[in-house]
Amino acid sequence: MSLRFYYDLMSQPSRALYIIFKISNVQYQDCPVALRKGEHLTEEFKENINRFQRVPCIIDDGYKLAESIAILRYLSAKGKIPEHLYPKYFVEQARVDEFLEWHHITLRVTCSLFFRTIWMDPLLTGVRPSNEKIQHLTQHMEANLDIVENVWLQKTDFLTGQRLTAADIFAACEIEQIRLADYDVRIKYPKIKAWLKRVRAGCNPHYDNAHQYVYKISGTAPHAKL
Amino acid sequence: MSLRFYYDLMSQPSRALYIIFKISNVQYQDCPVALRKGEHLTEEFKENINRFQRVPCIIDDGYKLAESIAILRYLSAKGKIPEHLYPKYFVEQARVDEFLEWHHITLRVTCSLFFRTIWMDPLLTGVRPSNEKIQHLTQHMEANLDIVENVWLQKTDFLTGQRLTAADIFAACEIEQIRLADYDVRIKYPKIKAWLKRVRAGCNPHYDNAHQYVYKISGTAPHAKL
Missing domain, CATH: 1.20.1050.10 (Glutathione S-transferase Yfyf (Class Pi); Chain A, domain 2)
Structure with a gap:
């Protein structure tokens, strides 16, 4: 599975993407990040996952993308999000x-x-x-x-x-x-x-x-x- | 001309759209709005131009749209913005x-x-x-x-x-x-x-x-x- 989804359910846009992914049946590798433990603040996270050290973010077959709405639009363009959730017209x-x-x-x-x-x-x-x-x-x-x-x-x-x-x-x-x-x-x-x-x-x-x-x-x- | 562009050059996103429209040679009807005079705060503006009473906004052949980035994407989808400014891929x-x-x-x-x-x-x-x-x-x-x-x-x-x-x-x-x-x-x-x-x-x-x-x-x- 090539899509990795990094999120914390205490983060509002993380929850929004989580719900959208579940409704859309997007298949992803589950990568929860515990913000309360500062897991997003490590150098490793900055270097390898998200240079802005925030969630949610994805790595899709090596392509790193942050910002929940940019992610929604990217996956919509890939045909992963149903039109009723994010219209194509x-x-x-x-x-x-x-x-x-x-x-x-x-x-x-x-x-x-x-x-x-x-x-x-x-x-x-x-x-x-x-x-x-x-x-x-x-x-x-x-x-x-x-x-x-x-x-x-x-x-x-x-x-x-x-x-x-x-x-x-x-x-x-x-x-x-x-x-x-x-x-x-x-x-x-x-x-x-x-x-x-x-x-x-x-x-x-x-x-x-x-x-x-x-x-x-x-x-x-x-x-x-x- | 069917595209009306409402803006004030003292507003940051108004300037951004103005520059993008000019570079893209978007043809529009010029509708400057003087924020300093409160021209956006009238009932007429709210009713007929933008229900959020802000600039920039457009009315494209009767279709009212606010939010500069939503406007950019909409006009890009209509083929009005060159790909180098807002990529299609x-x-x-x-x-x-x-x-x-x-x-x-x-x-x-x-x-x-x-x-x-x-x-x-x-x-x-x-x-x-x-x-x-x-x-x-x-x-x-x-x-x-x-x-x-x-x-x-x-x-x-x-x-x-x-x-x-x-x-x-x-x-x-x-x-x-x-x-x-x-x-x-x-x-x-x-x-x-x-x-x-x-x-x-x-x-x-x-x-x-x-x-x-x-x-x-x-x-x-x-x-x-x-």
Whole structure:
């Protein structure tokens, strides 16, 4: 088997690719990387696996590629990803790309920062952020959750139309991460709540497998099926 | 002419698309949007042009599309962008995608935050950030400039190989923006300095036209040709 997949289920884009690979029945050599143990920070990892020392990444028959969305597009071009997850027709593909490109410095950055500052940093340093800081992070994150609720999900069941695509999977994995920082997105966002159920139902059992540690560590239950 | 291009040359990805369109000889209807006047914040703009109220965006024969990189791919699929700027062969395209996906939450976020906090916020509020804040922002930005210098430009003249691509244009437009906050990237980064000259030479006269306001407002000269 020539495709090696390096990932950690605690990383949001790792989970997204894991779910996409499972739904797509992509055959790969399983290469879990324990970020908590710093396995990505070794010289060996930098030299032989990913020069950016991050996950997810792949090595496909010697071709090293990082960045989850670049990987999705590469495997789609190789015919490994079904069209319903990542459309081949460029007009439909552009809609999925529009979300994926939008989400980086909006949803992803603000959810990640919320999760890191409130959950991860105190774990590493023992210092809890101030209430003012938490409020600031919450405002920034909610500004983007508002856009998901009111713009992306305004008229459709999924982010880019009436069908589940890779865009929904990437977004759901970012939003699930904030459970770890005790944020329950279902309280303020009814459309996101219903959409998360649909995404989970459309991806299971892989969605729950991918989120097993997120559920366990946060002590929260999966979003119930519709 | 059916393609309408909405942009502001003070926006980094707007400049990148402007340069790419000019090099590619993309024919479009010129729709400048003055962000400083809040022209993107009207209900009319939200309703009829871009629901996210940002630039750049396009309307191609009625098809509205936001997000600069989604627009690049869409027009590439339509045959409007030459292969040397955005490769069609998926293995080469993945290298350019890898950079474009990488740059959002690394180079783009940290350069933008630096520029906004040090140049734009004081202009709007009259309050200058503390030295501690400036130092913090500089560290984060330089951590990513270090990766451009030492990883992306380690062995090649351009970011993804020996030829100029869209990746270089997007990156250069982000890095040019920090001139406005009085940061001279040439001091610490000799490879970036030489690469910026190559990018400018490969894109002129469009590069200088796109950066005319950045040069003027910052009171700095263009990077000299090689």
